[in-house]
Amino acid sequence: MGLFKKNLVIGMVHLRPLIGTPDYQNNNEEIIKLAIEDAKTLEKAGVDAIMIENMGDNPLAEKLNFEQAIFLSAVSALIKREVKIPIGLDAAFNDYKTGLAICKALDLDFVRLPVYVDTVIFHGGILYPVAVEATRYRKLLGAENVKILADIQVKYTYMLSKDISLVDSAKMAQSSGADAVIVTGVSTGQQTPIEAIEVVKKNVKIPVLIGSGVSVSNVSEQFKIADGAIIGSAFKENKDISKPISLKLTKEFMEKAKEVK
Numbered sequence: 001m002g003l004f005k006k007n008l009v010i011g012m013v014h015l016r017p018l019i020g021t022p023d024y025q026n027n028n029e030e031i032i033k034l035a036i037e038d039a040k041t042l043e044k045a046g047v048d049a050i051m052i053e054n055m056g057d058n059p060l061a062e063k064l065n066f067e068q069a070i071f072l073s074a075v076s077a078l079i080k081r082e083v084k085i086p087i088g089l090d091a092a093f094n095d096y097k098t099g100l101a102i103c104k105a106l107d108l109d110f111v112r113l114p115v116y117v118d119t120v121i122f123h124g125g126i127l128y129p130v131a132v133e134a135t136r137y138r139k140l141l142g143a144e145n146v147k148i149l150a151d152i153q154v155k156y157t158y159m160l161s162k163d164i165s166l167v168d169s170a171k172m173a174q175s176s177g178a179d180a181v182i183v184t185g186v187s188t189g190q191q192t193p194i195e196a197i198e199v200v201k202k203n204v205k206i207p208v209l210i211g212s213g214v215s216v217s218n219v220s221e222q223f224k225i226a227d228g229a230i231i232g233s234a235f236k237e238n239k240d241i242s243k244p245i246s247l248k249l250t251k252e253f254m255e256k257a258k259e260v261k
Contacts, residue, residue: 001066002205003049003086003109003147004180007257008228010088011250014055014241015075021057028071033077036082038245042235044081046248048081050228052076052111053090055241060093060104061124068136069098077106088112088149094127094132104143109226111235112182112230116150116173118164120157127157131176147229150178155212170200170208183229184211199224216249216256223260 018033034054042050054064054072064072080087080137088110089136091099096125113126113134131150136143152169153159166183167189173181185192185217191213201208214222214229222229233239235250 002228005048007223007260008049008207009254009257010049010051010209010228010230011047011235011243011245012039012047012055012230013042013050013052013079014205014232015053015057017056017058018054018068018071020065020244023056023058024107031071031076032075034244035237036079037080038136039083041245041247042224042244043085045235045245045247046092046254047231048228049086049088049109050079051088051090051110052079053112054092057092059123060062062093062127064091064098065099066182069095069102071100071176072098073105075257076102076108080106080108086110088146088147090114093122093124094130097128097137100134100138100143100146104141105148108146109236110147110149110151110179112149112151114154115157116148116152116178117176118157118169119160121160122157130136131173131178135177137207148177149182149209150176151178151182151184151211154182156252163239166196167199167203170204174204174206178206180207181211182209182211183226184238188195192222197222199229216253219253219257220226220260 086109089099090112117129150173151219210229215234236243
């Protein structure tokens with residue numbers, strides 16, 4: 001199933017804390033039920049695709065542990081049975097192997113890789129780019145149909161070198177096999193600067209997606225430049241990521257997004 005289109009909207013399914021992480025509550029049935037409900041609500045509201053993320057597994061590590069990976073795979077399989085739109089994964093924080101392997105096993109459509117060509121500092125230390133390993137692993141799996149959505153200078157991190165511009169990162173991501181680049185604000189829900197979107201869009205030929213802060217109030221402005229957006233908190237009451245997806249808010253957003261020409 002195709003993914004990229006004009007004004008692409010990818011809705012987030014934020015999973016509650018999974019097995020093997022500090023806030024896990026031994027509530028497997030609830031985790032699965034809430035995830036499926038969110039996915040179905042997003043589809044009903046008309047989003048183009050969904051992205052499943054282990055958002056509740058704080059503090060996020062570079063790679064998922066064995067228990068997380070098994071649960072992410074299981075819940076993704078159950079969601080796939082319930083919705084017909086494209087599905088992608090963000091095995092947070094930057095686990096390309098888990099993301100790509102699950103996509104191959106379940107015939108999913110895309111992965112998000114937050115640290116693709118940059119070297120950054122995050123709460124767990126230093127993260128190094130995975131573009132080389134990820135593209136080779138995708139080839140090894142025979143999963144070239146799985147699209148790579150690569151963040152550049154991603155939120156919640158700090159560049160190790162301040163000499164690398166956002167455009168430099170975008171061009172590196174493009175030349176390193178990314179199928180789209182993601183530009184974000186400083187944190188979830190924070191608006192992505194319009195100047196950042198403009199300068200990246202002018203310098204790459206692949207789709208440019210907004211990774212944070214798109215809402216009903218600014219989607220008209222931002223979709224005139226970007227090719228689409230990944231939406232999480234804006235689809236929830238009071239932008240509270242712990243709450244379920246709101247059908248009303250999501251429909252309102254989609255109606256506004258469709259008006260952008």
